[in-house]
Amino acid sequence: MTELLMKLSIALFFGLLIGIDRQLKHKPLGLKTSMVICVASCLVTIVSVESFHRFATPMFNNMDPMRLAAQIVSGVGFLGAGVILRKRNDVISGLTTAAMIWAASGLGIAVGAGFYIEAGYMVVLLMLAINVFPQLVKKVGPSSLRQRDVAVKMVMEPNMRMTELIQSIERKTSMAKKGSDIRIRHLKLKDLENGNQQVELILSAPEKQYTTEIYYLIKKIDHVLTVDVEHL
The missing domain is CATH 3.30.70.260 (ACT domain)
Structure with a gap:
């Protein structure tokens, strides 16, 4: 359990680093979007790997319990694409909202597979990624x-x-x-x-x-x- 939570924390940290680099270069992909995508991807991967060990049986050891869930992630991606807008002056908005929609699908998959603690921990990380870390980085980071x-x-x-x-x-x-x-x-x-x-x-x-x-x-x-x- 501790190892899984540590994986989510490391994914958040790496997403933070990528977001800082993108924001310093004034790219559309910023702090919030990078962290949300990294954490959600990590959770879906954890659920996929652990579900095999949890639900596979000696008789059906080649089963893929996450096959249907994978289609959920692909389908929700179309919803996320619908909120991404390109305004005049080549400004792109809605990336963080699209990432949150995709992350919400990952949370639903995790809860459906019985990973309650991991899903709850991810919600906490997402709230920190959206509301706390960007403001903290702006205060202690470069003026840009x-x-x-x-x-x-x-x-x-x-x-x-x-x-x-x-x-x-x-x-x-x-x-x-x-x-x-x-x-x-x-x-x-x-x-x-x-x-x-x-x-x-x-x-x-x-x-x-x-x-x-x-x-x-x-x-x-x-x-x-x-x-x-x-x-x-």
Whole structure:
């Protein structure tokens, strides 16, 4: 029993490491999703292996008690895929929800096979993975883990000083709060039919910085006509 619980804990830890790496690189797969997938996969594997020893008999030692349960995992995967959405600005949402749906199927399999303690322990780990560990890692980890993405769309008057304007955006937003580190992660320029220019930015900003602050700072920059700011 202790060994099985230790396996679940190790899976959670390894999922945490993968999630930190992905989040540092601003990838859709973050802390919560990685931990949920690792723990759920570990539980389903434990149930599959242990069920053979528990339910197999000398007469039917080649039985596969988890064959039907495996189809449950595959079927629930379609439900999880339905909650994953791709928004504008190439933002993907719903990964953690999809992972939780898949993990819930693993819990049902574990309870159905009689692994009550393991299933209960996994519920505790899942709650920690969703509500506790991400906040803890953000407090003690690198500052980039405490940043969020902000999408900015601007319409500007025609000018030949676009590079200076982009530098001005970084300089002004960085001055919004002392010590804040705001970086432009993505830049897209587009000419409009009326001669104006459209600029789309993805900014990496501190979590504590209000989106309205970024809006008003960019609004004050010369040649900026309209500003559309969205917290991703």
